[in-house]
Amino acid sequence: MSDFKEHMLINRLRSIANIVIVGSGKGGVGKSTLTSIIALRLRELGKDVGVLDMDLHGSSIPFILGRSEGKVEVVKGGFKPIEVHGIKVMSLRLFVGDKPAPLRGDRKSEVIKYLLSLTIWGDLNYLLIDLPPGMSDELLTLTKYVKGKHILITIPTRTSMDVLVKYVKLLDNLRCIIPAIVINNLLNIKVNYELISNYMNEIASIINRRPAYVVMPFIDDVEELLAKGLLPDGVIDPIDSIIKYI
Amino acid sequence: MHEYSIAEGLVLTIKALKDKEGLTKVVEALIYVGSLAQVDREVLLETLRILGPEYGLEGVNYVIKEEESIFQCNYCGYVWPWSEVRMNVIKELCGDIEDCDNPIHLIPDLVNVFVKCPKCSSQDFKILTGYDVKLISIKGERDERL
Numbered sequence: 001m002s003d004f005k006e007h008m009l010i011n012r013l014r015s016i017a018n019i020v021i022v023g024s025g026k027g028g029v030g031k032s033t034l035t036s037i038i039a040l041r042l043r044e045l046g047k048d049v050g051v052l053d054m055d056l057h058g059s060s061i062p063f064i065l066g067r068s069e070g071k072v073e074v075v076k077g078g079f080k081p082i083e084v085h086g087i088k089v090m091s092l093r094l095f096v097g098d099k100p101a102p103l104r105g106d107r108k109s110e111v112i113k114y115l116l117s118l119t120i121w122g123d124l125n126y127l128l129i130d131l132p133p134g135m136s137d138e139l140l141t142l143t144k145y146v147k148g149k150h151i152l153i154t155i156p157t158r159t160s161m162d163v164l165v166k167y168v169k170l171l172d173n174l175r176c177i178i179p180a181i182v183i184n185n186l187l188n189i190k191v192n193y194e195l196i197s198n199y200m201n202e203i204a205s206i207i208n209r210r211p212a213y214v215v216m217p218f219i220d221d222v223e224e225l226l227a228k229g230l231l232p233d234g235v236i237d238p239i240d241s242i243i244k245y246i
Numbered sequence: 247m248h249e250y251s252i253a254e255g256l257v258l259t260i261k262a263l264k265d266k267e268g269l270t271k272v273v274e275a276l277i278y279v280g281s282l283a284q285v286d287r288e289v290l291l292e293t294l295r296i297l298g299p300e301y302g303l304e305g306v307n308y309v310i311k312e313e314e315s316i317f318q319c320n321y322c323g324y325v326w327p328w329s330e331v332r333m334n335v336i337k338e339l340c341g342d343i344e345d346c347d348n349p350i351h352l353i354p355d356l357v358n359v360f361v362k363c364p365k366c367s368s369q370d371f372k373i374l375t376g377y378d379v380k381l382i383s384i385k386g387e388r389d390e391r392l
């Protein structure tokens with residue numbers, strides 16, 4: 001028995017120059033916000049950008065970018081993403097709306113394969129993939145088929161950095177590339193640079209290389225701004241230094 | 247419309263298998279279709295015949311093996327076939343339009359989003375048989391002189 005999606009998936013991703021996967025292992029640290037900000041910035045720089053929302057349970061990209069409605073359009077050859085602020089967006093939300101999706105492991109992997117193989121992105125400079133929290137089905141299925149660059153995000157606390165280290169170990173075992181890490185100060189606390197530096201040393205010793213890291217500041221009204229497709233002032237510099245690595 | 251994508255995926259898969267096995271010609275392709283995928287058999291066959299030659303697959307006899315999708319509830323153990331709930335589910339998803347591009351047709355795994363166990367209304371059930379569309383096998387010819 002052969003899965004008809006697998007060869008399609010490989011073909012489909014050929015038209016994409018760069019694939020960037022945003023993850024953290026931990027929930028609520030700003031993955032979807034960061035994905036949206038990078039997408040908006042790349043678009044502002046004139047790039048063709050797509051975002052694949054891989055959070056099957058907490059699908060939030062369309063919402064963050066200010067578009068909670070929208071249904072998938074089925075065309076010859078696959079699913080057409082919706083376009084929001086010039087960015088192509090594909091999400092399970094376009095299929096199930098606001099219904100919960102109680103999917104177990106295998107079902108989730110298959111849904112991901114469907115989205116990867118049937119979404120018609122066309123030629124893209126960048127495809128950004130927003131991962132859900134956790135280190136299971138979504139991440140494992142994705143890394144099996146997609147070799148992208150992994151941008152990691154965490155908040156500057158011990159508990160969150162600790163999960164990040166586990167996540168790095170897993171990615172390293174899966175032979176994934178981690179060019180940069182974003183320290184998101186979403187709690188608006190005084191950033192402890194010594195703590196960050198210690199964790200960065202630990203990460204460097206795991207992957208035998210030192211990923212770049214940047215601090216993303218706390219942003220007032222981030223949700224309102226992104227919903228309008230506007231980039232918050234304080235993020236341009238940190239985001240541009242991330243973009244250099246993808 | 248969605249049958250076109252499935253046909254494209256199948257043709258790509260058949261072509262890859264043909265190359266891998268070093269076949270000069272594919273004579274027959276056996277395809278598995280679970281009822282949940284709501285595939286229009288005639289449309290799928292026709293699209294396969296149209297797309298095949300674009301991938302060097304001429305004169306293939308496509309054989310479709312259909313199987314009813316059967317579910318089992320993870321909560322109460324009840325077993326039921328897709329046909330038991332199909333009418334109501336399609337009506338809910340498509341209204342009066344027949345054959346609409348409903349989410350289960352597009353991604354059969356989404357059955358857990360839209361179907362509940364008829365006995366205990368749990369959405370946590372497994373698919374015992376009749377899952378997805380797959381290529382079962384191909385038969386072909388080899389150039390024996392090689």
Ligand SMILES: Nc1ncnc2c1ncn2[C@@H]1O[C@H](COP(=O)(O)OP(=O)(O)OP(=O)(O)O)[C@@H](O)[C@H]1O
Nearest residue numbers: 026027028029030031032033133186217218219222
């Ligand atoms: N730098 C920041 N400044 C202020 N608020 C932020 C910042 N980054 C993220 N947030 C807010 O924090 C919340 C969580 O962010 P987000 O949804 O992006 O996290 P996530 O990691 O994607 O979560 P999940 O694990 O649930 O997918 C959101 O309300 C978001 O607006």
Ligand SMILES: [Mg+2]
Nearest residue numbers: 031032055060
């Ligand atoms: Mg998120």
Ligand SMILES: [Zn+2]
Nearest residue numbers: 319322363366
């Ligand atoms: Zn039940």
